Amino acid sequence: MDCNFEQIAEAIRYVEANKPRQPSLAEVASHLGLSQLYFQHMFTAWAGISFNRFLEFLSVGYAKRVVEEENFSRPVAACTTGSSCACGLHAPVVHIDGMTPDECRGGAAGLQLHYVFSQSPFGELIVASTGKGVCYAAFADGGREAAIRSLQAAFPLATLQEHPDVHNTCAARIFQLDGTGVDEVRLHLKATPFQVKVWKELVEVPVGHLTTYLQLAHSIGNARASRAVGRAVACNPVALLIPCHRVIHSSGRIGNYHWGPERKAAIIGWEAALCTSCTTGC
Missing domain, CATH: 1.10.10 (Arc Repressor Mutant, subunit A)
Structure with a gap:
């Protein structure tokens, strides 16, 4: 159907x-x-x-129970990074590298970006990569032409070409739930050192689990930085692979999402349902 x-x-x-x-x-x-x-x-x-x-799975009570766990060993968090499980979900290791100042300078002049479009259970995405890794992934809600314009706006002077390469193809396979054999994905991101630090911590949050801005701040060793952490999460340029959708408020409220709160709720519920269905096999 x-x-x-x-x-x-x-x-x-x-x-x-x-x-x-x-x-x-x-x-x-x-x-x-x-x-x-x-x-x-x-x-x-x-x-x-x-x-x-x-x-x-979208109730405040459920969310609060999940974030109150101090580790990622509860059943709904069984699909861990770098593993495959009985439900068929494969979670590769995600490596994050920041772009150099020269690569970021002048609107990314001189960068060649390859992009593809990929389906996912949550809508179509545009996925772009440099020669070093995926640099951008966003839901193409306004159509493909609008998605390409948004990509160009993020890298104003980069050259864009619709072309599959090793990096964007690996990401697309994961989005399409065909990631078997994809053991790692490399990201090459325009970011500050602090953003990279937050995102590296965020990719360690397993499928089916949730965290909060405060918990992320604690995990990077700066408990007073929850607002700065929130800004870094909001600036995430790679949907799904950096799972900013797994960050909620300490109250249990799901909160906002760059690609719509209902999509965030859909992803959270879908991942929880998937991992709950395969807890004995993960």
Whole structure:
């Protein structure tokens, strides 16, 4: 059964907007213009669990229970970085290197960027890379032409070419859930040393787990830097591979996301459902 992620996102958006009265599955399906049976089948095919069960993973209570864990050994965090598990999810090791001042200077003049488009369970992405690693990955919500313009705006003087290479192809395979054999992914990012430090810590947060800005600040050895950590997380140029969607507020509130709060909720719930389904095999 085909799954339009926009319908998934709209369902989550509708439930969130009407949370006080807890709309029924039938009401959500009606809002989407679908039958209840069709929506349930479509959603289960996408998430692997029912819509109502999925919503439990988005509750404040669930989020708070996860972030209160002091280590990443709980069952929902079983799909760890650098491993494969019974559910078929492969989490490669992510290496992060910052661009040199010369590479960043003057709008990245002289850089040759190769880009491809890739499908994912959460919508299409544009993925760009230099000769040293992936430098950019963003959801192409406004269409491909708009995505290319945004990439060019991020690297104004770089030369862009739509062309698969070893780096963007590895990333695309991971996004398409076909990452078997991809043991590592290299990122080559325009960033400050502090941003690189935060992002390196963030890629260690396993699939299915959540952290907070305060926990990240503690983990980099600066408990008073939670605001600066928040700014670094918000500047993440590589969707999914640097999992900024796994950072929530200490209150358990999911919070904002560059590519939409409903997409953040969808990714969090999807990852939790996936890892919960394979805890005995990870």
